[in-house]
Amino acid sequence: MTAVGIDAIEIWTGKLQLDLPGTFAPAKGEDPEKYTKGLGLETSSFPDAYEDIVTMGANAAKRLMDRKGLDPQDIGRIDVATESAFDNSKPVSTYIAGCLEQVYDGDFHHANKGERKFACVAGTQSIDDAYNWIKAGRNRGRAALVIATDTALYARGDPGEATQGAGAVAMLITEEPSVVELSTEQGYGSADETDFLKPNQQFPSVDGKRSMQVYLARMREALTDFESVAWDTHPSDFAYIPFHTPFPGMVRKAGLLGYRHMIRDTEIEDALEGRIGRQPREEDFEDWESYEEAIRAYMDELKETEEYRSWYADAIDPTLNIARRVGNWYTGSVHVARASALRHAADNDVDLAGQKLLVASYGSGAQAEIHAETVAEGWDEEVGALTIDEQLERRYDLSYDEYEQVHDRHNHDMDVELEEFTQPEGEFVFTGWGRMSERKYDYVE
Ligand code: CAA
Numbered sequence: 001m002t003a004v005g006i007d008a009i010e011i012w013t014g015k016l017q018l019d020l021p022g023t024f025a026p027a028k029g030e031d032p033e034k035y036t037k038g039l040g041l042e043t044s045s046f047p048d049a050y051e052d053i054v055t056m057g058a059n060a061a062k063r064l065m066d067r068k069g070l071d072p073q074d075i076g077r078i079d080v081a082t083e084s085a086f087d088n089s090k091p092v093s094t095y096i097a098g099c100l101e102q103v104y105d106g107d108f109h110h111a112n113k114g115e116r117k118f119a120c121v122a123g124t125q126s127i128d129d130a131y132n133w134i135k136a137g138r139n140r141g142r143a144a145l146v147i148a149t150d151t152a153l154y155a156r157g158d159p160g161e162a163t164q165g166a167g168a169v170a171m172l173i174t175e176e177p178s179v180v181e182l183s184t185e186q187g188y189g190s191a192d193e194t195d196f197l198k199p200n201q202q203f204p205s206v207d208g209k210r211s212m213q214v215y216l217a218r219m220r221e222a223l224t225d226f227e228s229v230a231w232d233t234h235p236s237d238f239a240y241i242p243f244h245t246p247f248p249g250m251v252r253k254a255g256l257l258g259y260r261h262m263i264r265d266t267e268i269e270d271a272l273e274g275r276i277g278r279q280p281r282e283e284d285f286e287d288w289e290s291y292e293e294a295i296r297a298y299m300d301e302l303k304e305t306e307e308y309r310s311w312y313a314d315a316i317d318p319t320l321n322i323a324r325r326v327g328n329w330y331t332g333s334v335h336v337a338r339a340s341a342l343r344h345a346a347d348n349d350v351d352l353a354g355q356k357l358l359v360a361s362y363g364s365g366a367q368a369e370i371h372a373e374t375v376a377e378g379w380d381e382e383v384g385a386l387t388i389d390e391q392l393e394r395r396y397d398l399s400y401d402e403y404e405q406v407h408d409r410h411n412h413d414m415d416v417e418l419e420e421f422t423q424p425e426g427e428f429v430f431t432g433w434g435r436m437s438e439r440k441y442d443y444v445e
Helices: 020-028 032-039 053-068 092-103 122-135 159-163 208-229 248-263 267-276 288-302 306-315 330-347 379-384 388-394 400-409
Strands: 004-013 016-019 043-046 075-081 112-116 143-152 165-175 180-190 356-363 367-375 427-433 439-444
Touching (some): 004 053, 004 122, 004 379, 004 388, 016 020, 020 400, 032 159, 032 248, 053 092, 053 143, 053 165, 053 427, 053 439, 075 122, 092 112, 092 143, 092 439, 122 165, 122 180, 122 330, 122 356, 165 330, 208 356, 248 306, 330 379
Parallel strands (some): 043 165, 075 143
Antiparallel strands (some): 004 165, 004 180, 016 043, 356 367, 427 439
């Protein structure tokens, strides 16, 4: 069977940053450690006055096409995943194609374009669509461009404000990929939930605590479903497990649940028995509440064990390095987590080719999806080309007043002029609105 997967990745961060413990926490009268230790965040990314989901997506895509030496005719499909769209009809992919056509010879007139929506899981679903399109033999030898781009803003004063972020991830999906091959097996955990939604509004209505419970419940369902078609997973099966990362503290909870599930009935559970006992089994309890209480007590002990701590440090913590500095990028978040892990491996000379990742995506509303990936020969060269560190270093550091101005500038219900904080160079910029309220873009040399 032909291998299909991710051949190249590019990441574009919003050009501004907000220091959460240093600037945001004092302005809110909160303890900085809520951000660093509790949520696990240091800074978040924001778009400058001339940036939006189109510019960030187009800039990531251009960088990817330039690096891979691609022309528009090499691309047969452009799918954009976003939950920050500003138009209920015209897809963001047409805007991005229009931007790219300004700078390349040729056009994307024979490429299939679309926009995927299912909260943060839509980026992974777009990869799925591309995978299926290639596997079905409909691609005529061409690659698919998947772009996950979001400006994840919450209303000011909403608890979610702490987890904002903005950026785009562009991925090239091809046969014989250079980064990762995707497994055919997938697991789903999906249910009609009202944890986080945007009923025709820009800023989300969120039940924060409930959203965390739903995330964990759907992830657990998806893992069981994955195992039913793949195999019983074990912690040693995967070099890294990138999760959707709304904030690193959420992944801390998901990682512990996943570990408990994977070690059940294994030699690890046996080895831990003398210290923390065996895992509570539902059939040994009279009701669900007492079972849950016993599970919570077991997990409190499990998380302190050397076995768990060292697995977490190896398989999970490296996936969070970028998220800590950029916040939530919604559709791009799990793809940032994968890139973060691969970059950590490259920086530490880990020989990763042939090893497996377990990728756990999630979208509110709600659906989790879990699949495995096999790292391809050539991954290190691709990952070595990422410039995310330099981009993060170059971000303009906002004061709290400036943050409020930027938030207003990107509020669709406000019409706020704002002087840019950074100078655009070699990138697409937003220039204003046309006669039908369409957005206009130019390429700045
Ligand atoms: N020192 C150390 N830790 C501290 C602390 C301090 N001084 N103060 C607080 N903390 C800890 C808290 O104990 C808590 O950790 P635990 O959950 O492990 O107990 C953590 O920091 C956060 O503190 P709070 O719970 O008090 O924070 P909050 O109520 O203000 O908001 C939130 C947290 C509900 C996640 C909020 O940020 C939110 O609504 N976010 C948006 C929704 C979201 O991201 N949900 C995630 C799942 S849904 C999803 O994944 C989809 C998506 O992308 C949105």
